Amino acid sequence: MASFLYRLGRFAFRRRWLVAAVWFAVLAGALAGAATLSGSTSDAFRIPGTPSQQAIDLLDKRFPQASAGGATANVVFAAPDGQRLSDMRPAVEDAIAQLKKAPQMASVSDPFQPGTVNSAGTVAVARATYQVPSAELTDPARGALTAVADKARAQGLTVEVGGDALTVKPAQGAGEAIGIAVAAVVLFITFGSLVAAGLPLLTAILGIAIGIGAITAMSGFVNLSSTTPTLALMLGLAVGIDYALFIVSRYRQEIATGRDREEATGLAVGTAGSAVVFAGLTVVIALAALAVAGIPFITQMGLAAAFTVAVAVLIALTLLPALLGFAGERISRNPRGLHARDLKEAGATPAPNIGTRRAGAIAHRPVLALLIGVIGLGVIAIPALDLRLGMPDDGSAPPATTQRHAYDLLAGAFGPGFNAPLTVTIDARAGSAQAAADQATQTIRGLHNVAAVSPAVINQAGDTALLTVTPTTGPSDVATEKLVHAIRQLPSAPGTAIGVTGLTAINIDVSTKLGDALVPYLIVVIGLAFVLLLLVFRSVLVPVMATLGFLLSIAATFGAVVAVFQWGWLANLFGIEQTGPILSLLPIVLVGIVFGLAMDYQVFLVTRMREEYSHGSAPRQAMITGFGHGARVVTAAAFIMISVFAGFILSPESIVKSIGLALGVAVLFDAVVVRMTIMPAVMALLGRAAWWLPRWLDRILPNVDVEGEKLHHLLDDGHDPLDATHERAPV
Numbered sequence: 001m002a003s004f005l006y007r008l009g010r011f012a013f014r015r016r017w018l019v020a021a022v023w024f025a026v027l028a029g030a031l032a033g034a035a036t037l038s039g040s041t042s043d044a045f046r047i048p049g050t051p052s053q054q055a056i057d058l059l060d061k062r063f064p065q066a067s068a069g070g071a072t073a074n075v076v077f078a079a080p081d082g083q084r085l086s087d088m089r090p091a092v093e094d095a096i097a098q099l100k101k102a103p104q105m106a107s108v109s110d111p112f113q114p115g116t117v118n119s120a121g122t123v124a125v126a127r128a129t130y131q132v133p134s135a136e137l138t139d140p141a142r143g144a145l146t147a148v149a150d151k152a153r154a155q156g157l158t159v160e161v162g163g164d165a166l167t168v169k170p171a172q173g174a175g176e177a178i179g180i181a182v183a184a185v186v187l188f189i190t191f192g193s194l195v196a197a198g199l200p201l202l203t204a205i206l207g208i209a210i211g212i213g214a215i216t217a218m219s220g221f222v223n224l225s226s227t228t229p230t231l232a233l234m235l236g237l238a239v240g241i242d243y244a245l246f247i248v249s250r251y252r253q254e255i256a257t258g259r260d261r262e263e264a265t266g267l268a269v270g271t272a273g274s275a276v277v278f279a280g281l282t283v284v285i286a287l288a289a290l291a292v293a294g295i296p297f298i299t300q301m302g303l304a305a306a307f308t309v310a311v312a313v314l315i316a317l318t319l320l321p322a323l324l325g326f327a328g329e330r331i332s333r334n335p336r337g338l339h340a341r342d343l344k345e346a347g348a349t350p351a352p353n354i355g356t357r358r359a360g361a362i363a364h365r366p367v368l369a370l371l372i373g374v375i376g377l378g379v380i381a382i383p384a385l386d387l388r389l390g391m392p393d394d395g396s397a398p399p400a401t402t403q404r405h406a407y408d409l410l411a412g413a414f415g416p417g418f419n420a421p422l423t424v425t426i427d428a429r430a431g432s433a434q435a436a437a438d439q440a441t442q443t444i445r446g447l448h449n450v451a452a453v454s455p456a457v458i459n460q461a462g463d464t465a466l467l468t469v470t471p472t473t474g475p476s477d478v479a480t481e482k483l484v485h486a487i488r489q490l491p492s493a494p495g496t497a498i499g500v501t502g503l504t505a506i507n508i509d510v511s512t513k514l515g516d517a518l519v520p521y522l523i524v525v526i527g528l529a530f531v532l533l534l535l536v537f538r539s540v541l542v543p544v545m546a547t548l549g550f551l552l553s554i555a556a557t558f559g560a561v562v563a564v565f566q567w568g569w570l571a572n573l574f575g576i577e578q579t580g581p582i583l584s585l586l587p588i589v590l591v592g593i594v595f596g597l598a599m600d601y602q603v604f605l606v607t608r609m610r611e612e613y614s615h616g617s618a619p620r621q622a623m624i625t626g627f628g629h630g631a632r633v634v635t636a637a638a639f640i641m642i643s644v645f646a647g648f649i650l651s652p653e654s655i656v657k658s659i660g661l662a663l664g665v666a667v668l669f670d671a672v673v674v675r676m677t678i679m680p681a682v683m684a685l686l687g688r689a690a691w692w693l694p695r696w697l698d699r700i701l702p703n704v705d706v707e708g709e710k711l712h713h714l715l716d717d718g719h720d721p722l723d724a725t726h727e728r729a730p731v
Contacts, residue, residue: 012318015322023206033213033216034214052502053509076161092111095157095159128163130165145166187200191252199324200245207311211308228297231589233308239312243313246604251265269317280309280313293514353632366685369680383567391507395580398577411474420504423500428465428493434458441456449479484505521588535701546599554590566579602675604634619683645664645667
């Protein structure tokens with residue numbers, strides 16, 4: 001592996017004009033494809049196989065006028081103090097008439113019918129149903145809804161609007177912009193050179209442009225979600241900077257030893273590039289395995305991000321060496337301001353750096369460092385035992401929003417369950433739906449936690465009935481979830497089936513499906529990654545420790561997120577106005593992203609330790625020296641990622657805040673505590689045993705030579721690695 005990449009790096013350096021031309025042709029092709037081949041994206045939220053989706057499909061087929069998958073809006077009217085809504089009925093009816101004329105509207109219920117006016121006659125609700133899902137609502141449709149509410153308010157009514165019809169996508173780009181700005185500063189501090197700092201940014205941006213361009217072009221052939229490029233953009237920036245950072249850093253180290261620029265490029269690609277290949281493979285596995293969740297838009301996001309990461313790896317191995325050739329000696333000025341050639345001529349030996357001193361301190365007291373790291377993360381992880389997953393609803397909206405005002409008005413006037421209506425479907429034989437509905441109504445009314453059951457609505461064929469069940473508890477309450485399951489488990493007559501759908505049931509099913517997929521996903525990702533790490537390190541214990549450390553950092557991350565967003569600790573500091581369940585999507589996406597980045601840091605740090613060990617250093621000294629080589633760039637890479645993710649904490653959206661905080665603290669815990677504290681302590685304690693591999697396994701595992709041991713031997717013996725006759729055992 002190292003010898004092949006050495007040859008590839010030197011080829012790219014020598015043929016830099018050809019390599020650059022090829023990559024810019026690829027960029028032009030991707031952008032041209034995005035401009036000419038792209039099609040429309042879809043935001044239809046479908047979770048195939050879930051009970052709620054099956055009920056929606058049934059209604060779409062037999063009861064299309066119900067618009068089961070359409071967006072909804074709860075328009076809540078409240079009379080002024082001391083008055084009743086009947087006193088202002090003309091204003092309410094005028095608002096309803098205007099609402100029925102709104103674009104994409106399917107139906108609007110009468111707010112004065114029984115069950116939608118409270119007993120005092122002061123609060124009423126009209127349920128508006130649209131022909132299309134929330135994501136497909138046009139701006140005129142949303143604007144008409146807002147205009148109706150504003151006009152009614154002008155006539156003295158209190159009008160608030162809930163439901164998903166007002167849901168809008170949060171603004172994007174601020175987090176990425178902050179990340180790029182911070183990355184530029186950190187890279188300049190790390191390298192002390194504008195050219196050296198600019199190369200990782202340039203290659204990362206090119207990789208993102210190619211990846212996003214290709215994904216956009218694919219939308220003309222495959223039905224993609226508009227969220228598909230999101231993860232690719234975020235991770236493409238992350239790994240694109242990271243991979244180039246490691247190779248450029250190794251290149252400068254080789255220059256400092258006196259090697260010429262072409263040979264230094266080959267060695268940088270052969271050694272650090274080998275680590276990039278396996279780190280990239282680990283990230284690709286983690287992202288592609290998101291398909292285990294069985295949710296189409298998550299699968300698309302994972303595969304698109306995996307493709308973009310693969311592009312970043314190829315750019316780091318080919319285009320970056322070519323750019324090193326163009327940069328000349330301007331990139332080889334080190335952070336102290338001394339040219340590498342001057343160091344060689346003066347015979348200077350660089351003093352131990354901060355990383356070396358840190359590793360030495362850990363090696364001096366490894367048990368203490370291990371206990372501090374493990375106990376510290378363990379304590380932070382304790383709140384994770386109370387983790388509750390859910391999907392956002394109006395009850396979790398910020399207190400100042402109209403959605404939250406509508407939710408509170410309905411809960412106060414009708415009870416919390418009024419915000420969690422359940423749509424019950426009854427699939428029966430032709431002509432028997434009414435009898436089946438009557439029987440089901442009686443049974444459902446006898447269940448615990450049922451406040452009301454509406455009269456059945458029968459379709460024209462008489463084979464499908466529709467009921468609305470109002471629980472006594474809110475949409476995120478555990479009792480509501482139990483009621484959904486209880487209704488689905490009700491016995492029914494032969495040929496009759498009962499289903500439950502609606503926004504509340506959909507959210508429950510999504511949370512359940514994502515929760516059930518987490519463990520299989522972890523098994524697949526960790527299992528495949530273990531095999532890769534086994535090949536990289538030729539050790540059994542190092543991959544085991546790497547995996548256990550990752551699980552510890554993830555547990556601590558969940559603990560921190562629960563403490564802040566569910567318990568409300570430090571809520572004011574982060575600008576959190578409303579606590580509640582953690583977004584169901586967060587755990588599986590968090591695991592996928594952080595596992596990839598964690599293994600990046602593991603590979604880059606520990607391969608340098610392995611390299612020193614394979615070159616004859618004692619295990620303890622190999623850990624210290626290897627840590628000293630890799631700590632600076634790993635710290636820079638982690639700080640860049642933390643800054644990128646922390647930028648999302650500034651978002652006004654609670655969901656975006658939770659994702660930003662989770663990713664930021666996850667990288668902090670894993671990079672600083674696990675990879676740079678716990679792992680060095682474990683390596684110091686294990687000593688030579690850290691590199692133990694059973695003989696039978698050693699014989700069957702291919703030697704990929706990530707650390708470049710054979711490559712260095714060839715160079716030290718005066719052989720040219722470009723001569724393929726020297727290739728032997730390693731592959």
